[in-house]
Amino acid sequence: MVVREYELNLSATEFLYFLDCPQKFRIYRILNPLPYKENFLSSRRSLSSYKMRGYQGKKSDGIDYHNFFETFHRKYANVISQTIPPDEVCKDNVKLLYWTEQQKNYFTAKEDCYWYPIDKEIRLMTEKKRGVIDCIELCEKRNGFRIIDYKPTFDSNDHLLLLFYASLFNEYRLENKDEGEYDFDVLEVGCYYYEMGVRKVYNLKEVNILAFERIFVKSLEKILNNEFFLDKSSCWGCIFIRICKIEKSREYRS
Ligand code: SF4
Structure with a gap:
């Protein structure tokens, strides 16, 4: 497989796969060709992206929880200050943890705009x-x-x-500055770990963004130069292990 210059567009999954093992990226790209921009922007999140994010064996739960988080503020803004959460929230520990975290944020936020998200599940594609x-x-x-x-x-x-997503967002703003869709750049990044109900937030540092961009550009160069082969010492847990063996045997034969 050769990746042409116009196909040099990476998702977070592809980028992390490439860093872990370039062959992994190569196999993933063969199985999942670069989507057309219109298709990518109009589709919902794919199951494969959930796998990368640690959902193996829990894909449907993960999708269900993401839907819950996506609609949470719209659905519960009117009742978030109540002492007893709604029944459907009480029945599920992950949903209850999120409710508790959001209720705490609601009471500590100086104004609603700091509690109610600006946007959710945003699909962005830059160059x-x-x-x-x-x-x-x-x-x-x-x-x-x-x-x-x-x-x-x-x-x-x-x-x-998180650096990937911050870079994607800020790049999107730069490429679409005339449209003025979003007012600011990303200054903070964080994860909400929903099985634990824990939120970790970091200030985005210029030095980290620059280091990330260097790694990203280097990866693109290697992909363009077809540098997919790596003598990996441990392939433990790789989901492509069977396809990889077939690919390697084809290489030896050719
Ligand atoms: S099996 Fe090993 S070499 Fe092959 S793609 Fe997976 S991690 Fe890479």
Whole structure:
């Protein structure tokens, strides 16, 4: 497989796959060709993206919880100050944890605009990146946005993932500045770990963004140069292991 220059557009899944093992990225791209922009922007989140985000074996739960988080503020804004949560929330621990976290945020927010998200489940595609951002909130000083990614638990790639989404959003703003769709750049990033009810937020540092961009550009160069082969010492847990063996045997034969 050769990736042409016009196909050099990565999702967070593809980027993290490439860093983990370029062959993994290659196989994923063969199975999931780059979508047309219109198709990507109009489709819902794919199951494969949920797998990357740690949903293996819990895909339907993950989709259900994302739907719950997406509609939460619209549905419960009128009752969020009540002492007893609605029945459907009480029956599910993850939903109850989210309710408790959101109620606390509601009571501590100085104004509703700091509690009610600016946008949710936003699909963005720039020249080089694409992805779905779970939630955008207004930072407390009203000078920037905060990206929140909903994840079941911690993962060692969380920080890279958040940098990817921040870069995607800020790049989108730059490429579409005439439209003025969003007022600010992203200044804070964070994860809400819904199985634990824990939220971790970080200030976005220039030095981290620059380091991320360097890694990203380097990855694109390697993809363009067809540098997909790596002598991986451990393939434990790789979901492409069977396809990879077939691919390797084809390479030896050719
Ligand atoms: S099986 Fe190993 S070498 Fe093959 S794609 Fe997976 S991690 Fe990479």
